[in-house]
Amino acid sequence: MKFRLLITLLGGMLACGLPAMAASDIGAGGKLTATGGVTQLEGAAGGGLTPWALIGGYDTGDQVRPNAFYTRVQSGSYNLNAYGAMVGLYDRVELSFARQSFDTEDVGGLLGLGKGYTFNQNIIGAKIRVAGDAILDQDSWLPQVAVGLQYKHNDRGAILQAIGARHDSGTDFYVSATKLFLAQSLLVDATVRFTKANQIGILGFGGKDDDYHVEPEGSVAYLLSRNFLVGAEYRKKPDNLAIAHEDDWYDLFVAWVPTKNVSLTLAFAPLGNIVIRDHQNAAYLSLQVGF
Numbered sequence: 001m002k003f004r005l006l007i008t009l010l011g012g013m014l015a016c017g018l019p020a021m022a023a024s025d026i027g028a029g030g031k032l033t034a035t036g037g038v039t040q041l042e043g044a045a046g047g048g049l050t051p052w053a054l055i056g057g058y059d060t061g062d063q064v065r066p067n068a069f070y071t072r073v074q075s076g077s078y079n080l081n082a083y084g085a086m087v088g089l090y091d092r093v094e095l096s097f098a099r100q101s102f103d104t105e106d107v108g109g110l111l112g113l114g115k116g117y118t119f120n121q122n123i124i125g126a127k128i129r130v131a132g133d134a135i136l137d138q139d140s141w142l143p144q145v146a147v148g149l150q151y152k153h154n155d156r157g158a159i160l161q162a163i164g165a166r167h168d169s170g171t172d173f174y175v176s177a178t179k180l181f182l183a184q185s186l187l188v189d190a191t192v193r194f195t196k197a198n199q200i201g202i203l204g205f206g207g208k209d210d211d212y213h214v215e216p217e218g219s220v221a222y223l224l225s226r227n228f229l230v231g232a233e234y235r236k237k238p239d240n241l242a243i244a245h246e247d248d249w250y251d252l253f254v255a256w257v258p259t260k261n262v263s264l265t266l267a268f269a270p271l272g273n274i275v276i277r278d279h280q281n282a283a284y285l286s287l288q289v290g291f
Helices: 002-014 105-110 157-162
Strands: 064-074 079-089 093-103 118-131 144-154 169-181 186-195 213-223 228-235 249-259 262-270 281-290
Touching: none
Parallel strands: none
Antiparallel strands: 064 079, 064 281, 079 093, 093 118, 118 144, 144 169, 169 186, 186 213, 213 228, 228 249, 249 262, 262 281
């Protein structure tokens, strides 16, 4: 039933006036360098922690642009590897897939799960631009606005139930508004997420309650040059598991975009408490390659 609903939603997005795809539609991309965003932790175009309203890649209204990514996050007690791909369709729709592997390292042994016990999560995402154009609308106050979803499935259902999560899968919904001020070399994004996820789904969905939580997220990025961005992000998260407190996330990042085909993002991310470990400050490294 969940997959049927997801396919219906994706089909509705793809039916929003897109032209028929041809082989000649796959192009090198017509947007300005660094305005395609990088790859967010769950596979969407945006910053590292939160999606933006921008459509991934540099496709314009008559192009298709695929991207692949790999991300590594290392904190004091855990590590996370994520990889996947996205495709931007005609600067209107973005489809993505990501797989995350969360390694508990020594903490897994302390919890009786075994050293290096790993939670794996698959994420299918879709985003559609519904208003505005971040690049072209420089003479308007209107930001680019997009709506999206991320369907997540975790492979550790029995463990998740034991720690108090109600489900091993769930769907996040979000609305993002992104404004690019080219004259000031500044990008500002505000996102509202509707979610049941614990630690973005790595610890399941639902807990003390089974309601959707409305959580704000935001990013600010400054273009130092055509090829370098620096910025900061914030992501508020539900605190819905009885066994462990869940803190909000922050990061400070720098992104290098030498060409439209490659971007490299490095970030420092204070993640707070994760399971039984406080003060999890993490290094974040992400590589995106476009085709």
